[in-house]
Amino acid sequence: MxxxxxxxxxxxxxxxxxxxxxxxxxxxxxxxxxxxxxxxxxxxxxxxxxxxxxxxxxxxxxxxxxxxxxxxxxxxxxxxxxxxxxxxxxxxxxxxxxxxxxxxxxxxxxxxxxxxxxxxxxxxxxxxxxxxxxxxxxxxxxxxxxxxxxxxxxxxxxxxxxxxxxxxxxxxxxxxxxxxxxxxxxxxxxxxxxxxxxxxxxxxxxYLEEGLSSNSIRNRIKNNKYASLLYSELVNNPNVVFKLKVKSIINYWRFALCNDKSIFENLKFVKNYFLAILLFPIGYVYYLKDKKYNDVKINR
CATH class of the missing domain: 3.90.550.10 (Spore Coat Polysaccharide Biosynthesis Protein SpsA; Chain A)
Known part of the structure; x- marks a missing residue:
């Protein structure tokens, strides 16, 4: 076979x-x-x-x-x-x-x-x-x-x-x-x-209206442990260029803030502490935006 x-x-x-x-x-x-x-x-x-x-x-x-x-x-x-x-x-x-x-x-x-x-x-x-x-x-x-x-x-x-x-x-x-x-x-x-x-x-x-890909952000918010794991691994991936690391850290905070851990507990999962702290405010803004517009959708 x-x-x-x-x-x-x-x-x-x-x-x-x-x-x-x-x-x-x-x-x-x-x-x-x-x-x-x-x-x-x-x-x-x-x-x-x-x-x-x-x-x-x-x-x-x-x-x-x-x-x-x-x-x-x-x-x-x-x-x-x-x-x-x-x-x-x-x-x-x-x-x-x-x-x-x-x-x-x-x-x-x-x-x-x-x-x-x-x-x-x-x-x-x-x-x-x-x-x-x-x-x-x-x-x-x-x-x-x-x-x-x-x-x-x-x-x-x-x-x-x-x-x-x-x-x-x-x-x-x-x-x-x-x-x-x-x-x-x-x-x-x-x-x-x-x-x-x-x-x-x-x-x-x-792509169906009710499909997984049409509800990407909402799914990540609901399943924030998976989402933050995804982005923390991207940040630490040796093949990732700097621009993608920046985007990944922002998205990491965006979804990590949805879990029940403290900011300091979440910080330890990102190896680049300096960049993670520097980009935290941007991730926080996205987190607040998602809370306000929790039906946001993006295409795969």
């Missing part, structure tokens, strides 16, 4: 059929579909069981109590049999040749221990790329942090990661919090590994 297509799902009965249809159309067939149902109350179970009975593709289905996408991904990695792990959200789908393209770029780096996987781009249903700038070359070996700071790439990415390495980067499990940005794991990977990026769209996405 070469590829595990993994889908975390929560009450997405009406969207999953489009993804299923795109998997049936794949020109590359050596894959499995692992679905972790994060406590849905709709008819997802019955729908998936019907597809399993059809037997057109191999499907593994696991239903658990609601705990957030990151915990679903951890469970998916446990269930996966593929060499590669490809997260495809339940409200999105793949281009017909997506898995064939992935394998084309994976084969040359399959035995390269320094490259963790391959990454293409996301597009809208009309074929236009989501986000902005892409890489200047058709193939680029880089990491998630460098791709923005060095190459200025802002288009949305679709990561396909070597499963055995991904399992070393499970999402942290903080009791009582159900959301953490996936970038916390990509940032950790960027310290020791590169990705092979290619300028082709393999993933079709339409």
């Amino acid at each position: 070469i590829i595990t297509v993994f889908t975390p799902s929560y009450n997405r009965e009406k969207f999953l059929p489009k993804l299923y249809s795109s998997l049936l159309r794949q020109t590359f067939k050596d894959f499995e579909w692992v679905i972790v149902d994060d406590g849905s109350s709709d008819n997802t179970t019955e729908l998936v069981n019907r597809w399993k009975e059809e037997g057109f593709i191999k499907i593994k289905y696991f239903k658990k109590n609601n705990g957030g996408k990151h915990r679903a991904i951890n469970k998916g990695l446990e269930l996966a049999s593929g060499e590669l792990f490809f997260i495809v959200d339940s409200d999105d789908y793949l281009t017909d040749n997506a898995l064939e393209i992935v394998c084309k770029y994976y084969e040359p780096i399959k035995n390269n221990d320094n490259i963790i996987g391959v990454t293409g781009f996301r597009a809208y249903s009309d074929g236009s790329f989501i986000g902005g700038r892409r890489f200047p070359n058709e193939i680029t070996d880089s990491n998630l942090i460098e791709r923005r700071t060095k190459y200025g790439v802002t288009a949305d990415l679709a990561h396909v990661i070597k499963t055995h390495i991904f399992r070393k980067f499970l999402f942290p499990d903080i009791s009582g919090e159900n959301f953490v940005a996936e970038s916390i794991v990509w940032n950790r990977m960027s310290i020791d590994y590169k990705m092979r990026y290619f300028n082709e769209a393999i993933y079709i996405g339409e």
Whole structure:
């Protein structure tokens, strides 16, 4: 088994059929579909069981109590049999040749221990790329942090990661919090590994009004321990340039002030004490702004 297509799902009965249809159309067939149902109350179970009975593709289905996408991904990695792990959200789908393209770029780096996987781009249903700038070359070996700071790439990415390495980067499990940005794991990977990026769209996405990406700030406020961990790690990441460190410290304070720790307790998680103290007032202003406009939204 070469590829595990993994889908975390929560009450997405009406969207999953489009993804299923795109998997049936794949020109590359050596894959499995692992679905972790994060406590849905709709008819997802019955729908998936019907597809399993059809037997057109191999499907593994696991239903658990609601705990957030990151915990679903951890469970998916446990269930996966593929060499590669490809997260495809339940409200999105793949281009017909997506898995064939992935394998084309994976084969040359399959035995390269320094490259963790391959990454293409996301597009809208009309074929236009989501986000902005892409890489200047058709193939680029880089990491998630460098791709923005060095190459200025802002288009949305679709990561396909070597499963055995991904399992070393499970999402942290903080009791009582159900959301953490996936970038916390990509940032950790960027310290020791590169990705092979290619300028082709393999993933079709339409951001839903009620989706996670549309509620990014609100989710970070509610899950502030995860958010402050994300930004403290960015501040301390050796690959992060100074400008990004400044932004990360501001965001660190923005969300760390939402937790139950004192300012001095929060300060110890940022290695650059001087910069953290200097930028505290700006972070505090954002914290106050978020409290006033607690329904603020940003796009992924």
